[in-house]
Amino acid sequence: MIQTSSSVAKAAARGAASPGDHVAVIGGGVIGGMSAWYLARAGYRVTVIERDAFGAACSHGNCGYICPSHILPLCQPGAVTKTMRAMLKPNSPFAVKPRLSKSFVSWFWNFTxxxxxxDMMETGRALHGLLQSSLSLYRELVNDDGVDCEWQEHGLLFVHDDANAFQMYAETDRMLREEFGVGATPYDGESALELEPALKPGIAGAWHYEGDCHLRPDKLLEEIRQRLEGMGVEFLESTSVESFEKGGPAGGASRVVAKNGAGERITVDADHFVVATGAMTPFLNEHLGVRIPIEPGKGYSITMTKPGRMPKYPLIFEDSHVAVTPMETGYRIGSTMEFVGYDTSINQKRLGLLTAAAEKHLVDPLGPEVTEEWYGWRPMTWDGRPIIDRSPAHANVWIAAGHSMLGLSMATGTGRLVTEMIGGGETHLDPAPFRVSRFH
Structure with missing residues (x-):
């Protein structure tokens, strides 16, 4: 969608920059892509700089959930004890490789x-607003802008094996309903099978969050790129930003220094910069003027062609924390969490946990052909909240990172909020909970 002169004038009246102003978005994942989307629509000239290919990192192979039900962060009362117990099991969805690293030790200490x-409720209140905003904006993308991303609104089923855990979840559901207005419908074992016949008999029950949605993330990013190119957005791929140079207004940055795929040093001048580099953000700490407490939480997925009896609903198996996503053009099983640093290998045992969970719960668990085995580094902050704030070192550099496991779910709201903050006008959400100063 090309920005019209009248819409540019309206954007300028709200405090946004004129079309001649230039914003460099560093990072070509879903956060960077949606930041570029709202910046371009507000009349900015935008360049996206990506170290790999646009949409190729953690935004590519995730399970595609847009889940306003995921209000509570990982840092919940009792989470450490539960995780340690789970890790003692041979098929644990969690894995931690201890490292003698100050940042690693600090992250886990503060997480504990x-x-x-x-702290859980404080983070929940912040995430709830961003999740609700993002859901509404995704619906605008799909319904008003016609973005084709295999969008579906069937909700999300949390499937329980253990009857006691299924019944105890009622207390969590009550709290989410009372505090946030987000509740689920419970189904006992037989009722859950009637709702989703792809499940095997023997489950204790399921909770259905009707307000959740899902899409195919790689197709979303492909579509967004095409639209951005139509708006005149420039893409510099295989280009790694190494540093900022001062010289901008009010002591801000005037350019970034980067290295392209040929190993050549290049510079990109801009009026503003958005750092949306996900799990790689700590590598820019020295230049951002702050230590960003992000640890890479490695997740896996397997994408297949459709099985004979594919579920209608996206599913999360609560005992194994494995997720299943039915898509229009495929089928994906994903999840697990490894804190193993920036490890680039694919652990076949972790993939085996995914298929084992599907085989345990589904009548027809696997598709006939595997089209991709994938891993990605989730940008995990210890409090579960993203950072959406100005860099302490540069007045015109903005950070949009640390969305943990909810980057896709919070991308549109983040992109709009970053655009509003750069423009200097009113914001549709209070940015205070996302300030980087909370870590220091």
């Missing part, structure tokens, strides 16, 4: 300290 009800 955050596992209390007060």
């Amino acid at each position: 300290r955050s596992c209390n009800e007060r």
Whole structure:
């Protein structure tokens, strides 16, 4: 969708920059892509700089959930004890490789300290607003802008094996309903099988969050790129940003220094910069003027052709924390969490956990052909909240990173919020909960 002169004038009246102003978005995942989307529509000239290919990192092979039900962060009361117990099992969805690293030790220490009800609810309130905003904006993308991303609104089923856990979840559902207005419909074992016949008999029950949606993330990013190119957005791929140079207004940055795929050093001048580099953000700490507490949480997925009896609903198996996504053009099983640093290997045992969970719960668990085995690094903050804020080192550099496991779910709201903050006008969400200063 090309920006018209009248819409540019309206954007300028709200405090956004004129079409001649230039924003460099560093990072070509879903956060960078949606930041570029709203910036371009507000009248900015945009360049996206990506170290690999646009949409190729953690935004590519995730399970595609747009899930306003995921209000509560990982740092919940009792989370550390539950995780340690789970890790003692041979088929644990969690894995941690301890490292003698100051940042690694600090991250886990602060995560442990955050596992209390007060911090959990504070993060939940922040995430709820961003999740609700993003859901509404995704619907605008699909319904008003015609973005084709295999969007489906069937909700999300949380499937329980254990009857006690299924019944105890009622307390969590009550709290989410009372505090946030987000609730689920419970189905006992037989009722759950009637709702989703692809499930095997023997489950205790399921909770259905009707307000959740899902899409195919790689197709979303392909579509967004095409639209951005139509708006005149420039893409510099295989280009790694190494540093910022000062010289901009009010002591801000005037350019980034980068290295392209040929190993040549290049510079990109801009009026503003958005750092949307996900799990790689800590590598820019020295230049951002702050230590960004992000640890890579490695997740896996397997994408297949459709099985004979494919589920209608996206499913999360609560005992194994494995997720299943039915798509219009395929079928994906994903999840697990490894804190193993920036490891680039694919652990076949972890993929085996995914298929084993599907085989345990589904009548027809696997598709006839595997089209991709994938891993990605989730940008995990210890409190579960993203950073959407100005860099302390540069007045015109903005950070949009640390969305943990909810980058896709919060991308549109983040992109709009970053655009509003750069413009200097009113924001549709309070940015205070996402300030980087909370870590220091």
